[in-house]
Amino acid sequence: MKKRWEISRRAFLGGAGAAIALPYLEAMVPSVERAKAAGDDLTRLVFLYVPNGMIRTHMTPSEEGPGYTTPAQLAGLDDVRDHFNILTGLSNRPGGGSYTYEGVAAARAGVAEGFRSSDGPGDHARDTATFLTAWRIKKTDGSDIENNISVDQVAANHLRMFTPAIPSLVLATRQGSYGGDSGYAPIYKANISWTAPQTPADKETNPRNVFERLFAGFDATETETERARRLEREGSVLDSVVDDIATLRGKLGTADNQKLDEYLAGIRQLEVKLAASEGMPLCDPGSPPPSDPGFAQRLDLMFDMITLAFQCDRTRVASLLIEKSGTYDFLTVGGSPIASNHHQMTHLEAGTADVERVEAINRWQIDRFGDLLRKLRDARQGDGSSLLDRSLVLFGGGLDGTGHSSGDPLGDLTPQRSGPVHRHTNLPLLLGGHAGGVRSGRHLVYRGREPLANLYVSMLQAAGVPVSEFGLEGTGPLDGLL
Amino acid sequence: MRIWTWAGLCGALSVGGALGCEGSIGTPEGLVPPDERPNGALCDGIDPSPGYVTLHRLNRAEYNNTVRDLLGDASNPADGFPTDNESGDGFLNDADVLTVGTLAVESYDGAARELAQAAIARPEFRSEFLACDPSSRSVNDCATDFVERFGRKAWRRPLDDAEVTKLVRIVELGARDGDYDEGIALAIRATLLSPNFMFRAEEHARDGVRELNGYELASRLSYFLWSTMPDDELFALAESGDLTRDAVLRAQVERMIDDPRFDAFLDEFAARWLKVTQLPEAAPSAELFPDFDEELRAAMAAETRLFIRHIIDNDLPLSTLVRADFTFLNERLARHYGIEGVVGDEMRLVRLTDTTRGGLLTQGSILTVTSHPNRTSLVRRGKYVLDRLLCAPLPPPPANVEALPDDPTGESGETLTLRERVEAHRANPECASCHALMDPIGFALENFDATGRWRDFDDGQPIDASGELPDGTRFEGAAELGEILAGDERFMTCVGEKLTAYALGRSLRSQDYCLVDELVDRLGQDGSLRALILELVTDELFRTVGEQGVER
Numbered sequence A: 001m002k003k004r005w006e007i008s009r010r011a012f013l014g015g016a017g018a019a020i021a022l023p024y025l026e027a028m029v030p031s032v033e034r035a036k037a038a039g040d041d042l043t044r045l046v047f048l049y050v051p052n053g054m055i056r057t058h059m060t061p062s063e064e065g066p067g068y069t070t071p072a073q074l075a076g077l078d079d080v081r082d083h084f085n086i087l088t089g090l091s092n093r094p095g096g097g098s099y100t101y102e103g104v105a106a107a108r109a110g111v112a113e114g115f116r117s118s119d120g121p122g123d124h125a126r127d128t129a130t131f132l133t134a135w136r137i138k139k140t141d142g143s144d145i146e147n148n149i150s151v152d153q154v155a156a157n158h159l160r161m162f163t164p165a166i167p168s169l170v171l172a173t174r175q176g177s178y179g180g181d182s183g184y185a186p187i188y189k190a191n192i193s194w195t196a197p198q199t200p201a202d203k204e205t206n207p208r209n210v211f212e213r214l215f216a217g218f219d220a221t222e223t224e225t226e227r228a229r230r231l232e233r234e235g236s237v238l239d240s241v242v243d244d245i246a247t248l249r250g251k252l253g254t255a256d257n258q259k260l261d262e263y264l265a266g267i268r269q270l271e272v273k274l275a276a277s278e279g280m281p282l283c284d285p286g287s288p289p290p291s292d293p294g295f296a297q298r299l300d301l302m303f304d305m306i307t308l309a310f311q312c313d314r315t316r317v318a319s320l321l322i323e324k325s326g327t328y329d330f331l332t333v334g335g336s337p338i339a340s341n342h343h344q345m346t347h348l349e350a351g352t353a354d355v356e357r358v359e360a361i362n363r364w365q366i367d368r369f370g371d372l373l374r375k376l377r378d379a380r381q382g383d384g385s386s387l388l389d390r391s392l393v394l395f396g397g398g399l400d401g402t403g404h405s406s407g408d409p410l411g412d413l414t415p416q417r418s419g420p421v422h423r424h425t426n427l428p429l430l431l432g433g434h435a436g437g438v439r440s441g442r443h444l445v446y447r448g449r450e451p452l453a454n455l456y457v458s459m460l461q462a463a464g465v466p467v468s469e470f471g472l473e474g475t476g477p478l479d480g481l482l
Numbered sequence B: 001m002r003i004w005t006w007a008g009l010c011g012a013l014s015v016g017g018a019l020g021c022e023g024s025i026g027t028p029e030g031l032v033p034p035d036e037r038p039n040g041a042l043c044d045g046i047d048p049s050p051g052y053v054t055l056h057r058l059n060r061a062e063y064n065n066t067v068r069d070l071l072g073d074a075s076n077p078a079d080g081f082p083t084d085n086e087s088g089d090g091f092l093n094d095a096d097v098l099t100v101g102t103l104a105v106e107s108y109d110g111a112a113r114e115l116a117q118a119a120i121a122r123p124e125f126r127s128e129f130l131a132c133d134p135s136s137r138s139v140n141d142c143a144t145d146f147v148e149r150f151g152r153k154a155w156r157r158p159l160d161d162a163e164v165t166k167l168v169r170i171v172e173l174g175a176r177d178g179d180y181d182e183g184i185a186l187a188i189r190a191t192l193l194s195p196n197f198m199f200r201a202e203e204h205a206r207d208g209v210r211e212l213n214g215y216e217l218a219s220r221l222s223y224f225l226w227s228t229m230p231d232d233e234l235f236a237l238a239e240s241g242d243l244t245r246d247a248v249l250r251a252q253v254e255r256m257i258d259d260p261r262f263d264a265f266l267d268e269f270a271a272r273w274l275k276v277t278q279l280p281e282a283a284p285s286a287e288l289f290p291d292f293d294e295e296l297r298a299a300m301a302a303e304t305r306l307f308i309r310h311i312i313d314n315d316l317p318l319s320t321l322v323r324a325d326f327t328f329l330n331e332r333l334a335r336h337y338g339i340e341g342v343v344g345d346e347m348r349l350v351r352l353t354d355t356t357r358g359g360l361l362t363q364g365s366i367l368t369v370t371s372h373p374n375r376t377s378l379v380r381r382g383k384y385v386l387d388r389l390l391c392a393p394l395p396p397p398p399a400n401v402e403a404l405p406d407d408p409t410g411e412s413g414e415t416l417t418l419r420e421r422v423e424a425h426r427a428n429p430e431c432a433s434c435h436a437l438m439d440p441i442g443f444a445l446e447n448f449d450a451t452g453r454w455r456d457f458d459d460g461q462p463i464d465a466s467g468e469l470p471d472g473t474r475f476e477g478a479a480e481l482g483e484i485l486a487g488d489e490r491f492m493t494c495v496g497e498k499l500t501a502y503a504l505g506r507s508l509r510s511q512d513y514c515l516v517d518e519l520v521d522r523l524g525q526d527g528s529l530r531a532l533i534l535e536l537v538t539d540e541l542f543r544t545v546g547e548q549g550v551e552r
Helices: A033-039 A071-085 A101-110 A124-127 A151-159 A207-215 A224-251 A254-279 A293-311 A341-346 A354-378 A452-462 B060-071 B101-120 B124-131 B139-155 B161-174 B179-193 B214-225 B230-240 B245-258 B259-272 B276-281 B295-315 B332-335 B365-371 B376-388 B416-427 B428-444 B478-489 B489-504 B510-523 B529-537
Strands: A044-049 A084-088 A169-172 A194-196 A319-320 A390-397 A429-433 A443-445 B326-329 B347-351 B465-469 B474-476
Touching: A044 A151, A044 A354, A044 B365, A071 A084, A071 A354, A071 A429, A084 B295, A084 B347, A151 A319, A151 A452, A169 A293, A207 A293, A207 B101, A224 A254, A224 B161, A224 B179, A254 B101, A293 A319, A293 A354, A341 A354, A354 A390, A354 A429, A354 B214, A390 A452, A390 B347, A429 A452, A443 B529, B060 B259, B101 B124, B101 B179, B124 B139, B139 B161, B161 B179, B214 B230, B214 B245, B214 B259, B214 B489, B214 B529, B230 B245, B245 B259, B259 B276, B259 B295, B259 B489, B276 B365, B295 B365, B295 B529, B326 B332, B332 B365, B376 B428, B376 B478, B376 B489, B428 B465, B428 B474, B428 B478, B474 B478, B489 B510, B489 B529, B510 B529
Parallel strands: A044 A319, A044 A390, A084 A443, A169 A319
Antiparallel strands: A084 A429, A390 A429, B326 B347, B465 B474
8 A cells, every 4th residue: 555655755765774864854853943942952862772781891991081092892983982971880780680579669659778689590681671670670470570660661751742642662673582581571571661560662673664653644735624534534433442442341350451441542642643643743754664674774774763753853762672682693793693692602601702702792782873873963953953962872781791790890891701690780881962961972980889770860851851760779860971 | 381489399398408409309200390289189179260361462463364364364464563472381372461552552553544445445355245335225224234244253243233333433424425435444444443353352250150152262262273263154153152062162173173274273382382483583503504594494394383283183192292203304304314215395294214203302493492503402402391391390590599501511611610610500409400300301312413413423422312310210312201201191281281371361370280180181191182172172161251350
């Protein structure tokens, strides 16, 4: 069937994938002036997650502050050096499973911090599920899962007032299964983004679907009469479904009604989207991307979709799960097989080339972060300023690949080779962008076991979300960012 | 999935000492320790009510198949939906984890829109549902005719008057500008986006337990055995009420198993249970296994599928799954296995003349998905047998022990530090007791490399495929392991448990195990998968529904 956008004026994206120039049309971007006048500072947030942690040995400068010598792993980011900070020393202790459930319950109720205990193995489930929630997940492989809302969804709940049709993009590159981990249900390892304690956000794995979702229904040539007619018909379908849900509800049990509530929420969101289609900015997205690209191209196209969504102001928030934790993949990164077993190698068997291979994977991942920074840097807003000026892009993982238990984050950076250790401290993190007045181009070191959750408080505040706490440990914004 | 607690695995042992698998094995009759799952006397007096299954959303495969059968649309639109969450058993039809997010609903909306447009342009659809001509009769008459007939199939039950009236109004609204088809398309959208299509609703019992009505039973059957909606014959039997009669039900199950749509059962139940669905993601090292290519991968998947289909078609005993003197090969796979005399691309039945191969555990598909890209894994293979074939998943390693990444006895762990760790791991009684269960199973399969090829040497060292279980049972090689499994009643019970969880679309709860035990007992030693399906479907567990909120 012919899609509306296929009759649009130009094709921008083409099908090639890599390094596509994104459109710049003054008319299609929201007016910065108008937004500012309305109290909207147009902040965008992106969260990029990579699995199995990263080896920090050659991505951590020895100097702090702006004058650091570029470490080898970050060589590919030299041209965007002024657009990101290296964050060293942050920890996500809930990822270590180190809170009692009583402590979690207390924290949920707004009371004190829990005390330490341990959930044992399952670092990969926790690596993924707690990265954006900073919460202790309940250890179960049944259906009684429990996590907490993730930072991207907190942001989306606030920023949806500006982009009600699409509050956030939740993306992943993997289309296959994720599998469980040491007594944790598969659902944990498959999701970084959570809308509620028991509910991961649905994720898109196909860039073409993202494109269709962003731009379906767009038709710049539609007349008033046509629009009224369309709204009436679409409305009749949704009304009918709402009515069916209500009828069914009377016949079913409590657990069923929760399912129906989820369904109703989805239908309501369609209504919101329908209503919002009236004010949809004039934005020409070009042609849709290819529907089944390989891994590397899929990742690149996802970056295009994020950039395009921001530029056309279809959403303000995006998260992207780049491969599952514990993965055996990353086989053909960049087109050549540099690694046959990413996860196994992160356990760093001594006397092998594992360290070098993992670092090659990490370097490839870091270079992709650079790709997104460049895309956002080069995409302009209505006033000619860069999209990156109003974005914050977090890139990193929930595990420290060097494996040291604690101590000075700039101390011994030699990967521990004595065996398999995944730590949730001293996380490998890069923060791109300038939104909220973040000063970039620096190496920031945290020595007081500052929680990752404090960074999330800062990011949320940059987006205008009125919070002062996040997760189990976030008690305020992170020092030194501004 | 049933979780083996430490206490469970340790049986009646005091838990004051070392926790683990230690001491809990050594039962002379089988591989696996006794646990605290209710059975025998413990099952006496247990509430036999079937409990309640949460409202069941169509998963992606079910959606694709259903619109294929309802609309004649083979475009598989659900491939673009958000992925369904797996249950602990690896199935994609566990109602409790089939969540519904806003993105999912958006994609259902998009699919309904496109499906409706495509349907009204399809001649078969028009002749089935749109024979009524609105220019000779009224729009209202034709719309009513359409809604009643299409709605009954789409919602898998007759519509009540209010529902018909509502959908007819939508047809009239859409047809207002003179285009009747546009009205029909709009009503199709409303029908497909309705929870009555997207979910399988079973009204809970008001008091105790009630029998499913014919339509509900037809849907349970068709989604269990076909992963799709009921066909006309099932609908007719649902309407007449005959489907709830035992003899009719049995005859229908036989018919459904022999139908091509039963392939969905092989894909959604068998392949997921056996992890063959992970074969497309397996990535044997190209350096070490240059032979492994897509042709071989496809042949491996086909072998397992045809093997199971054959066992079902011929009503062979369940134990054939792990002990068989035949398999399915083409030239490519036969060459991989070192079997001569098979020529051509076509998969065919091959009688095996020696005992080196035979049964699931000697098939390339399973041997590959339980290996690492570069080598075999005792742990993965051992865990696979315990978890998937004996329903005895090991507990996660104890909290104070670092999990070793992979098979610690593998050839790549030659450095002292790692070896020391491995030795420490094994020396730790908490670890040693579980490895004592896993490793012998893994050793028995060591003659098969990481792609399932036969080998007599590994890294220059002759393979020693003998193993000894903690109870002293000695065995050598895959054939003897298969014999042990075939004779272990836990294997049959395990198949029963997996099948029941899949059939009901929910994880089993403690009392369910008693009912599964009864089913398997009724079946007897030579019971077949077909017989097991028949027993299950005619059991109260499958045919009744409990009160809301009553979980068993």
